[in-house]
Amino acid sequence: MAKLTVGACVFTASCCCLLILAIAHVTHPTEVGALVAVKNQLIDPMGHLHNWNKEGDPCTSNWTGVSCFDAIGSDGYLHVRELQLLNMNLSGVLAPELGLLSGLQILDFMWNQLSGYIPKEIGNISSLKLLLLNGNKLSGPLPPELGYLSHLNRLQVDENEISGPIPKSFANLSSVRHLHMNNNSISGQIPSELSQASSLLHLLLDNNNLSGYLPSELSNLPVLRILQLDNNNFNGSHIPVTYSNMSRLLKLSLRNCSLQGAIPDFSSLTSLLYLDLSQNSLVGPLPAELSDNMRAIDLSHNSLNGSIPASYSNLPLLQSLSVEYNMLTGFVPTTIWRNISWGSSARLMLDLRENSFSSVQGELNPPSNVTLRLQGNPICKNTNIANIGKFCESGVGVGDWTAIERSSTMSSISCPVQACPTDDFFEYVPSSPLPCFCASPLRIGYRLKSPSFSFFRPYLVEFVTYITSSLGLELYELSIDTYSWEQGPRLRMYLKIFPAWDNATHSSAFNLSEVQRIRGRFTSWRFAGSDLFGPYELLNFTLLGPYSQMNLEDQKGSMSKGAIAAIVVGAVACVVGLFAIMVLLVARRNARYRHKLSRKHLSSVASMKIDGVRDFSFKEMAVATDNFSSSSEVGRGGYGKVYKGILADGTVVAIKRAEEGSLQGQKEFLTEIKLLSRLHHRNLVSLIGYCEEEGEQMLVYEFMPNGTLRDWLSGRSKERVLNFGRRVSVALGSAKGILYLHREANPPVFHRDIKATNILLDTKLTAKVADFGLSRLAPALEDDEEPAGNAANHVSTVVRGTPGYLDPEYMLTHKLTDKSDVYSFGIVLLELLTGMQPISHGKNIVREVKMAYSSGMMFSIIDSRMGSYPSECVERLVSLALRCCNERPETRPPVAEVVRELEVIVKMMPPAEAAVAVADYDDEDRPSMMMQSASSETGVSGSSCTVEGPSSSSASAAFYTSSSNGGGVGERPSLLSVSGSDLMSGVAPTITPR
Numbered sequence: 001m002a003k004l005t006v007g008a009c010v011f012t013a014s015c016c017c018l019l020i021l022a023i024a025h026v027t028h029p030t031e032v033g034a035l036v037a038v039k040n041q042l043i044d045p046m047g048h049l050h051n052w053n054k055e056g057d058p059c060t061s062n063w064t065g066v067s068c069f070d071a072i073g074s075d076g077y078l079h080v081r082e083l084q085l086l087n088m089n090l091s092g093v094l095a096p097e098l099g100l101l102s103g104l105q106i107l108d109f110m111w112n113q114l115s116g117y118i119p120k121e122i123g124n125i126s127s128l129k130l131l132l133l134n135g136n137k138l139s140g141p142l143p144p145e146l147g148y149l150s151h152l153n154r155l156q157v158d159e160n161e162i163s164g165p166i167p168k169s170f171a172n173l174s175s176v177r178h179l180h181m182n183n184n185s186i187s188g189q190i191p192s193e194l195s196q197a198s199s200l201l202h203l204l205l206d207n208n209n210l211s212g213y214l215p216s217e218l219s220n221l222p223v224l225r226i227l228q229l230d231n232n233n234f235n236g237s238h239i240p241v242t243y244s245n246m247s248r249l250l251k252l253s254l255r256n257c258s259l260q261g262a263i264p265d266f267s268s269l270t271s272l273l274y275l276d277l278s279q280n281s282l283v284g285p286l287p288a289e290l291s292d293n294m295r296a297i298d299l300s301h302n303s304l305n306g307s308i309p310a311s312y313s314n315l316p317l318l319q320s321l322s323v324e325y326n327m328l329t330g331f332v333p334t335t336i337w338r339n340i341s342w343g344s345s346a347r348l349m350l351d352l353r354e355n356s357f358s359s360v361q362g363e364l365n366p367p368s369n370v371t372l373r374l375q376g377n378p379i380c381k382n383t384n385i386a387n388i389g390k391f392c393e394s395g396v397g398v399g400d401w402t403a404i405e406r407s408s409t410m411s412s413i414s415c416p417v418q419a420c421p422t423d424d425f426f427e428y429v430p431s432s433p434l435p436c437f438c439a440s441p442l443r444i445g446y447r448l449k450s451p452s453f454s455f456f457r458p459y460l461v462e463f464v465t466y467i468t469s470s471l472g473l474e475l476y477e478l479s480i481d482t483y484s485w486e487q488g489p490r491l492r493m494y495l496k497i498f499p500a501w502d503n504a505t506h507s508s509a510f511n512l513s514e515v516q517r518i519r520g521r522f523t524s525w526r527f528a529g530s531d532l533f534g535p536y537e538l539l540n541f542t543l544l545g546p547y548s549q550m551n552l553e554d555q556k557g558s559m560s561k562g563a564i565a566a567i568v569v570g571a572v573a574c575v576v577g578l579f580a581i582m583v584l585l586v587a588r589r590n591a592r593y594r595h596k597l598s599r600k601h602l603s604s605v606a607s608m609k610i611d612g613v614r615d616f617s618f619k620e621m622a623v624a625t626d627n628f629s630s631s632s633e634v635g636r637g638g639y640g641k642v643y644k645g646i647l648a649d650g651t652v653v654a655i656k657r658a659e660e661g662s663l664q665g666q667k668e669f670l671t672e673i674k675l676l677s678r679l680h681h682r683n684l685v686s687l688i689g690y691c692e693e694e695g696e697q698m699l700v701y702e703f704m705p706n707g708t709l710r711d712w713l714s715g716r717s718k719e720r721v722l723n724f725g726r727r728v729s730v731a732l733g734s735a736k737g738i739l740y741l742h743r744e745a746n747p748p749v750f751h752r753d754i755k756a757t758n759i760l761l762d763t764k765l766t767a768k769v770a771d772f773g774l775s776r777l778a779p780a781l782e783d784d785e786e787p788a789g790n791a792a793n794h795v796s797t798v799v800r801g802t803p804g805y806l807d808p809e810y811m812l813t814h815k816l817t818d819k820s821d822v823y824s825f826g827i828v829l830l831e832l833l834t835g836m837q838p839i840s841h842g843k844n845i846v847r848e849v850k851m852a853y854s855s856g857m858m859f860s861i862i863d864s865r866m867g868s869y870p871s872e873c874v875e876r877l878v879s880l881a882l883r884c885c886n887e888r889p890e891t892r893p894p895v896a897e898v899v900r901e902l903e904v905i906v907k908m909m910p911p912a913e914a915a916v917a918v919a920d921y922d923d924e925d926r927p928s929m930m931m932q933s934a935s936s937e938t939g940v941s942g943s944s945c946t947v948e949g950p951s952s953s954s955a956s957a958a959f960y961t962s963s964s965n966g967g968g969v970g971e972r973p974s975l976l977s978v979s980g981s982d983l984m985s986g987v988a989p990t991i992t993p994r
Contacts, residue, residue, distance in 0.1 A: 026057060026059065026060060026076075026077055026078050027057050027058045027059045027060070027068065027077060027078045027079070027080065028075070028077040028078070028079055029077075030100050031058070031079060031080050031100060031101055031102075032057070032058060033097070033100075034095075034097040034098065034100040034101055035052060035058055035063070035066065035080070035083075035101075036052070037095045037097035038094075038095045038097060038098060039052045040095070041092050041093050041094065041095040042090050042091070042092040042093075042114075043090065043091040043092040044088070044089075044090055045089055045091075046088065046089050046797065046798065046814070048064050048065075048085070048088045048089075048090070049063075049064055049065075050064075051063055051064060052064065058080060059078040059080070060078075062551060064085075065082075065083055065084045065085040065088075066080055066082070066083060067080070067081050067082040067083075067084070068080055068081055069081050069103065079101075079102070079103035080101050080103060080104055081103060081104065081105050081106070082104070082105060082106040082108075083098075083101065083104060083106065083107050083108065084106060084108040084523055085108060085109050085112065086108050086109075086110050086111060086132075086523065086538065086540075086541070087110065087111040087112070087539070087540045087541075087812075087813070087814065088112060088814075089112065089113065089813075089814055089815070090109070090112040090113065090114060091112065091113040091114060091115065092114065092115070092116075093114065093115060093116035093117075094109070094114060094116065094117075094118065094119050094122075094133075094138075095119065096119040096120075096121040097121070098119055098121060098122055098125070099119065099121025099122055099123070099124040099125060100121075100124075101125060102124075102125065102126075102127070103127055104125050104127060104128055105127055105128060105129045105130070106128075106129065106130040106132075106523070106524065107122070107125070107128060107130065107131050107132065107133075108130065108132040108523065109132065109133050109136065110132045110133070110134050110135050110136075110156070110537075110538070111134075111135040111136075111539065111540070111813070112135070112136055113136060113137055114133070114136040114137060114138055115136070115137045115138065115139065116138065116139065116140070117138070117139065117140035117141075117143075118133065118138055118140070118142065118143055118146075118157070118162075119143070120143035120144075120145040120146075121145075122143070122145070122146065122149075123143060123144075123145025123146050123147070123148045123149060124145075124148070125149070126148070126149070126150065126151065127151060128149050128151065128152055129151055129152060129153045129154070129175075130152075130153060130154045130524070130525065131146070131149070131152060131154070131155050131156070131157075132154070132156045133156065133157050133160070134156040134157060134158045134159050134160065134180065134537070135158075135159045135160075136159075136160050137160065137161055138157070138160040138161065138162060139160070139161040139162060139163065140162065140163065140164070141162070141163060141164030141165070141167075142157070142162060142164065142165075142166065142167055142170075142181075142186070143167070144167040144168075144169040145169075146167070146169070146170070146173075147167055147168075147169025147170050147171070147172045147173060148169070148172065149173060149176075150172065150173070150174055150175060151175050152173055152175060152176050153175055153176060153177055153178070153525075154176070154177065154178040154180075154525060155173070155176060155178065155179050155180065155181075156178070156180040156537070157180070157181055157184070158180045158181055158182045158183050158184065158204065159182075159183045159184075160183075160184050161184065161185060162181070162184040162185065162186055163184070163185040163186065163187060163209075164186065164187065164188070165186070165187060165188035165189070165191075166181070166186060166188070166190060166191055166194070166205075167191075168191045168193045170191070170193070170194060170197065171191070171193035171194060171195075171196040171197060172196075173197050174197065174198065174199065175199055176197055176199060176200060177199050177200060177201045177202070178200075178201060178202045178535060179194075179197075179200060179202065179203050179204065179205075180202065180204045180449065180535070181204065181205055181208070182204045182205060182206045182207050182208070182228070183206070183207040183208075184207075184208050185208060185209050186205070186208040186209065186210060187208070187209040187210065187211065188210065188211065188212065189210070189211065189212035189213070189215075190205065190210060190212065190214070190215050190218075190229075191215070192215040192216075192217040192218075194215070194217075194218065194221075195215065195217035195218055195219075195220040195221055197221070198221070198222060198223075199223065200221050200223070200224055201223055201224065201225045201226070201529075202224075202225060202226040202228075202450070202534070202535050203218075203221075203224065203226065203227050203228070204226065204228045204449065204450060204535075205228065205229050205232070206228045206229055206230035206231055206232070206253070206488075207230065207231045207232075208231075208232055209232065209233070210229070210232035210233070210234070211232070211233050211234065211235065212234060212237070213234055213237040214229070214234055214237050214238075214239065214240055214243075214254075214259075215240075216240035216241075216242045216243075218240075218243070218246075219240065219242035219243055219245045219246050221246070222248070223248055224246055224248060224249060225248060225249065225250045225251070225531065225534075226249075226250060226251045226253075226450050226534060226535070227243075227246075227249065227251070227252050227253070227254075228251065228253040228450055229253065229254050229257060230253050230254065230255040230256055230257065230276070231255065231256045231257070232257050233257065233258050234257050234258055234259060235258045236258070236260055237257075237258070237259055237260070238259065238260060238261035238262075239254065239259060239261065239263065239264055239277070239282075240264075241264045241265075243264060243266075244264045244265055244266055244267075244268055244269065245268070246269060247268065247269065247270065247271065248271055249269055249271060249272055250271055250272065250273050250274065250452055250531050250534075251272075251273060251274040251275075251450060251452050251534070252266075252269075252272065252274070252275055252276070252277075253274065253275075253276040253450075254276065254277050254280070255276045255277070255278045255279050255280075255298070256278070256279040256280070257280060258280065258281070259277070259280040259281065259282060260280070260281050260282065260283070261282065261283065261284075262282065262283060262284035262285075263277060263282055263284065263285075263286070263287050263299075263304075265287070265288075265289075266287050266289075266290060266291075267287075267288070267289035267290070269290075269291055270291050270292075270293075271291065271293065271531075272290065272291040272293070272294065273291070273293050273294060273295050273296070273452035273453070273531070273532070274294075274295055274296045274452040274453070275287075275290070275294070275296070275297050275298070275299075276296070276298040277298070277299055277302070278298045278299060278300040278301050278302070278322065279300070279301040279302075280301075280302055281302065281303060282299075282302040282303065282304060283302070283303050283304065283305070284304065284305070284306075285304065285305060285306035285309075286299060286304055286306060286308065286309055286312075286323065286328075287309075288309050288311060289309075289311050290311070290312075290315070292314070292315060292316070292317075293317060294315045294317065294318055295317055295318065295319050295320075295452055295453040295454065296318075296319055296320045296452075296453060296454040297312075297318070297320065297321050297322070297323075298320070298322040299322065299323050299326070300322045300323055300324045300325055300326070300351065301324070301325045301326075302325075302326055303326065303327060304323070304326040304327065304328065305326070305327045305328065305329070306328065306329070306330075307328060307329055307330030307331070308321075308323070308328065308330065308332075308333055308336075310333070310335075312333070312336055313333055313335035313336050313338075313339050314339060315336075315339075315340075316339065316340060317340075318336070318340060318348060319346075319347060319348060319349065319453055319454045319455045319458075320348070320349040320350075320351075320454040320455070321336070321348075321349070321350050321351070322349070322351040323351065323352060323355065324351045324352060324353040324354055324355070324373070324376075325353065325354045325355075326354075326355055327355065327356060328352075328355040328356060328357065329355070329356045329357065329358070330357065330358075330359075331357065331358070331359040331360055331361045332352060332357050332359070332360045332361065332364070332374070332379065333361045333362075334360065334361055334362035334363060334364065334366070335361065335362065336348070336350065337350070337366050337367065337370045338362075345457040345458045345460070346369060346458050347369050347370075347371070347455045347457070347458070348369065348370045348371070349370075349371040349454070349455075350370065350371065350372045350373065351371075351373045352372070352373060352374055352377065353373050353374065353375050353376045353377070354375075354376035354377070355376070355377055356377065356378060357374070357377040357378065357379050358377070358378045358379055358382075359379060359382075360379065360385060363386075364385055364386065364387055364388065364391070365386075365387060372391050373391065374388075374391040374392050375391075375392045375393065377392075379392075380392035415428050415435070415436035416436070419436065419438065420436075420438040421438075422802065422803050422804065422839060424440070424545050424546075425440050425544040425545030425546075425803050426438050426439060426440045426508065426545065427439070427440075427441070427803060427839055429441075429476065429477075429479070429498045430476075430479050431475070431476040431479065432476050432498070432501065433476060433501075434501045437501050437508075438508060439498045439499050439508040439509065440498075440499075440508060440509045440544075440545045440546050440547070441479070441496035441497055441498045442496070442497040442510065442515065442518060442541070442542075442543070442547065443494065443495075443496055443540075443541075443542040443544060443811060444494070444495040444496075444497065444522070444538070444539075444540070444541055444542070445492075445493075445494060445495075445538070445539030445540035445541075445542070445811070445812045446492075446493050446494070446495050446536060446537075446538065446539060447486075447490055447491065447492045447493070447536065447537050447539055448490060448491040448492075448493075448533055448534055448535075448536055449488070449490055449534060449535045449536065449537055450488070450490070450534040450535060451489075451490075451491050451532070451533055451534050452531065452532050452533075452534060453532065454489070456483060456491060459532065459533075460480070462532070463480075463533060464478050464480070466528075466530055466533060467495070467527075469528075470521065470526075470527045470528055471497070471518055471521055473497065473500070474500055476498075477497055477498045477499070477500055478495060478496070478497055478498075479495070479496040479497075479498065480493055480494075480495060480496075481493075481494040481495065481496050481844070482494050482808065482844075482847070482887065484887060492539070494808060494811075494812075497518060499514075509545075509546040509547070510547070512550055512551075512552075515543075515547060515550060515552065516552055519541050519552060522538045522541065523538060523541075539812055540811065540812045540813070540814075542799055542811050542812075544799060544803075548798075612677050613673060613677040613687060613688070613689050613690065614688060614689030614690075614700070615689060615690065615691070616689050616690065616691040616698070616700060617691065617693055618691060618693040618694045618696055620647070620648070620691070621645065621655060621657075621691050621696075621698055621700075623648070624643075624645030624646055624647050624648075624653070624655065625643040625644070625645045625655060628641075628643060628657065632644050632645065634654065640656065640657050640658045640659040641656075641657055641659075642654055642655065642656045642657070643655045643657065644703060645700075651688075652703040652705075653688055653700050653701060653702065653703050654700070654701045654702070654703045654704070655698055655699070655700050655701075656698060656699045656700075656701070657696065657697075657698045658696075658697045658698065660695075663695075663697050669690075669692060669697055670692075673687070673690050673699070676699075676772070679741075679745060679749075679772075681736070681737055681740040681744075682733075682736075682766065682768075683733045683734065683736045683737030683740070683766070683767060683768050683769060684737050684740065684741075684768055684769050684770075685701055685702060685704065685760060685768045685769065685770040686701065686702045687699065687700070687701055688700045688701060688702060701770075702762075704760035704761060704762055704768065704770075705762065705763055706760070706761035706762060706763065706765060707760065707761060708756065708757045708758070708759065708760055708761070709730060709734075709756040709757070709759040709760070709761065709767070709828070709831075709832075710755075710756035710757045710831075712761065713756060713831055713832070713835050713863070714835075721865050721866075721867075722765075722832075722865075722866070723866060723867050723868075723869075724866050724867070724868075724869035724870065724873070724874070725909065726765060727832045727833075727866065728873075728877070728902065728905060728906060728909070729765070729766075729767070730759065730761070730765070730767040730832065731767075731828070731829055731832055731877075731902055732767075732899065732902040732903065732906065733766055733767035733768070734754075734759050734767045734769055734825065734828065735825065735895060735898050735899045735902055736899055737767070737768065737769040738751060738754065738769060738821055738825060738895050739895045739896055739898075739899050741769075741775075741821075742778070742818045742821070742894075742895050743895070743896065747777050747778060748777075748778040748818075749772070749775050749776070749777060749778060750775060750776050750777075750778050750795060750816050750817070750818060750820065750821060751769065751772065751774075751775050751821050751824075752774040752775055752776060752800060752801055752816060752820065752821070753771055753774045753775075753800070753801050753802060753805070753824070754769070754805065754821050754824035754825050754828060755802050755805045755824060755827070755828065755838075756828055756831050758770050758771040759828065774800045774801065776795045776797060776816060777795070778795065778818065794815040794816060794817045795815070795816045795817075797814060797816050798814065799811050799814060801824070802838075803838075803839060804827065804837070804838025804839040804844070804845070805823075805824040805827050805828075805838055806823075806824070807819065807820040807823040807824065807889070808823075808887050809887065809888070809889050810823075817889060818894065818895065819889035819890075819892045819894075820889075821895070822884050822889075822892045822893065822894070822895060822898065823884060823885055823886075823889075823892065825884055825895075825898065826846075826880075826881050826882070826883070826884025826885035826892070827845060827846070827885060829877065829880065829881035829884065830845050830846065830849050830881045830885070831845065832863075832877075833849075833862060833863065833874065833877060833878060833881065834848075834849065834861050834862060834863050835863030835865060835866075836848065836861075836863075846882075846885045848861065849861065849878065849881070849882065850882065853878060853882065858874075858875070858878055859871070859874070862874060870908070870909055870910060872908065873905050873908055873909055876901075876904075876905055876908070877902075877905055880893075880898065880901050880902070880905075884898065
């Protein structure tokens with residue numbers, strides 16, 4: 001009977017297991033196979049698709065980027081509804097099996113590196129609403145089969161390498177509202193058949209190779225809002241007069257299209273906000289009447305004649321009028337700026353250069369928020385006109401608005417500096433009604449593709465209202481971190497969305513469902529339309545801090561019916577009951593086996609020797625730290641604690657002791673040690689030894705008694721100050737350490753967490769870079785190649801680092817390069833100059849310094865604790881720091897150039913200051929350091945730095961050559977972390993600045 005009962009249980013469990021297998025794979029088999037085929041054609045360097053496997057089910061196992069229908073379909077299967085693989089660094093090609101996803105509504109591969117052709121089979125997905133392939137390297141022609149997609153709402157293939165003509169079949173896209181095909185190599189004639197796409201709102205074809213003529217039939221599009229065709233070649237074509245019938249048109253942009261003839265009468269375009277017909281060969285007068293809603297008019301670089309129409313003085317919302325390089329005559333009408341409906345942030349730019357204006361109507365005294373450019377006109381020779389000279393100078397002109405076009409969402413509330421854990425990606429909410437509310441934001445890269453204005457600041461509040469109302473959030477929950485204009489013109493920005501303060505839960509982060517909801521609003525384009533802001537694109541949706549481990553895949557596709565759940569629960573219970581004892585026995589056996597194996601490995605490790613690295617016993621570590629007493633503890637982190645220890649020979653060391661949850665595998669631990677043992681440079685913290693014994697893992701580093709750079713800049717003690725010479729020395733030493741990692745280590749290393757707390761100071765205040773816990777191996781380079789010399793020199797990785805130091809481009813693309821370290825080092829330079837935190841009280845150090853620099857108030861924010869300083873050297877150092885912090889990586893200098901520039905600054909310094917900057921070099925280096933005249937050796941046209949304050953001196957300075965120690969780097973999976981603050985002592989000696 002017992003045997004029968006056991007047999008029956010086994011049989012029942014087996015049946016349950018088979019039933020689980022039968023009902024678990026509920027996605028339609030054809031679609032499962034299609035997704036597997038898609039993965040097989042993709043290269044996934046970051047492993048985003050690691051859970052796309054044959055054993056799991058796309059809908060019930062939540063495959064990355066896969067969302068399914070809420071309920072099982074009429075055929076008994078779940079079907080894939082969305083495939084969203086935005087910004088995942090995927091390369092390879094698109095598989096034709098995508099066409100088998102018969103229920104797909106959203107296909108999103110934006111901002112990857114896909115190549116090859118667009119599969120024509122996508123045209124079989126009749127349910128498709130969003131086809132988003134922009135920002136890749138796709139080539140070949142557009143498949144005519146895409147014209148079969150009768151439900152398609154949005155087609156985005158912009159910023160690829162697509163060639164060939166626009167298929168005439170696109171006329172069948174009866175539901176399409178957005179055709180974004182700009183920035184490709186599309187050629188041929190714009191098909192007049194596109195006029196049959198009656199729902200079309202936005203037609204963006206700029207920056208292609210289109211030719212032929214402008215189809216007059218486009219005026220038949222009943223709801224067209226934006227027509228953007230810039231930078232094509234419609235050689236000899238005229239602007240069709242029928243375009244004056246586009247009553248709903250908001251923006252017409254035909255810049256640099258080789259157009260001829262006169263400008264049609266656009267007086268009936270009462271909704272028009274933005275008109276750009278520049279860089280053509282248009283003739284005749286300016287349009288006499290334009291919409292009262294006009295924001296921007298650009299008619300420059302044509303052959304237009306006549307005068308500026310009087311009606312242009314009745315455009316209350318005008319931001320820019322550009323008519324330079326024409327043949328205009330008459331007078332400059334001052335009524336244009338007098339009749340503007342000025343707000344506190346309004347701006348007006350009038351560019352009238354290189355025409356034939358000979359006089360002025362009224363007094364030439366525009367307010368400061370008006371930019372007026374008149375150079376190249378006869379009026380500039382009329383010395384009887386007051387103030388005429390300043391409007392005729394070359395350059396940007398008076399009242400240049402571009403210098404102040406930047407975001408400002410900063411808080412004036414003073415909050416405790418250390419209260420908000422920025423290392424965990426929390427920060428103060430700038431506009432929160434609750435003072436000093438600390439929360440973790442969602443970070444979003446966002447771009448307006450075709451805005452209908454030329455100056456953003458007047459619309460900041462309107463934009464924040466637009467975004468928050470679309471997301472159902474409070475106004476204070478959105479912060480515009482930065483924004484900048486790009487070619488197009490397009491407006492790129494970084495948004496931060498903060499959770500609202502909840503009195504009940506006191507939550508400082510969004511929960512999973514809210515993150516899913518917000519992301520879904522962006523990725524499904526469910527925002528309300530905006531005439532002013534135009535179409536947008538999501539560049540990235542970065543999850544950091546408390547969001548980094550969230551699974552955003554749709555959970556609704558999982559089986560949730562009660563009957564299925566009951567079967568699964570019962571089956572699982574049966575299986576668990578049957579195998580529990582077996583698992584326990586196996587676990588005990590394995591534990592005994594591992595214990596024996598560990599003892600065997602321990603003996604082998606003890607006999608292993610690594611050149612230059614000592615193998616310490618646990619007893620030695622315990623003795624060195626007084627049995628790891630609390631009095632020896634100098635720091636701690638997520639991995640464990642750091643102790644100050646004294647070895648038997650009297651050497652003072654920092655010992656990092658990993659806690660149980662941070663232990664690595666033995667092989668990985670030894671690989672880390674081998675790597676760190678081969679990184680040797682005077683400006684890198686050195687590894688002395690390690691301990692792996694009695695289940696412990698410890699690393700032993702040189703001890704840095706003078707703590708971190710951040711401590712010295714914090715002003716906690718009046719004794720701990722660095723004068724300018726010492727600060728330049730710290731900057732130069734740190735830069736040389738980074739240069740070694742980038743150029744001399746083999747293979748090179750990207751540090752990924754350069755910051756002031758990871759720059760340590762030894763007894764001589766020599767700067768040393770620490771904490772390689774986030775570092776990654778860089779691609780191998782040729783001897784004469786700069787690290788950022790080509791597109792391949794990056795590492796695709798999840799975003800890690802410290803807020804305030806993170807490269808914006810790295811956050812956007814997940815591509816880590818040497819220029820990411822340069823950006824972080826630029827922040828350190830700004831800290832050295834100002835003493836400020838990167839992010840403090842809602843203020844960003846880059847933004848603060850840029851504003852002070854552009855307004856001529858730079859010296860007002862220089863750290864007063866620095867004492868006297870050479871002003872020219874400070875200006876040069878500020879310029880270098882801002883170059884390093886440029887949002888565009890290609891404009892940042894490589895580290896080698898940073899080192900050279902810092903050396904030039906040292907040469908420019910007075911002897912006393914320069915002596916301080918080189919005082920921490922060893923005696924054997926001193927013969928190479930010579931005192932020379934700054935005018936003869938610095939390469940800066942004889943300029944030198946003079947000290948601001950009572951200690952000004954002459955222009956001679958110390959000259960020295962950089963040196964670095966060699967060393968190779970072996971392969972390793974990742975680097976163990978030892979934070980800069982972990983190696984410091986509690987007290988630094990008193991230093992009297994020279």
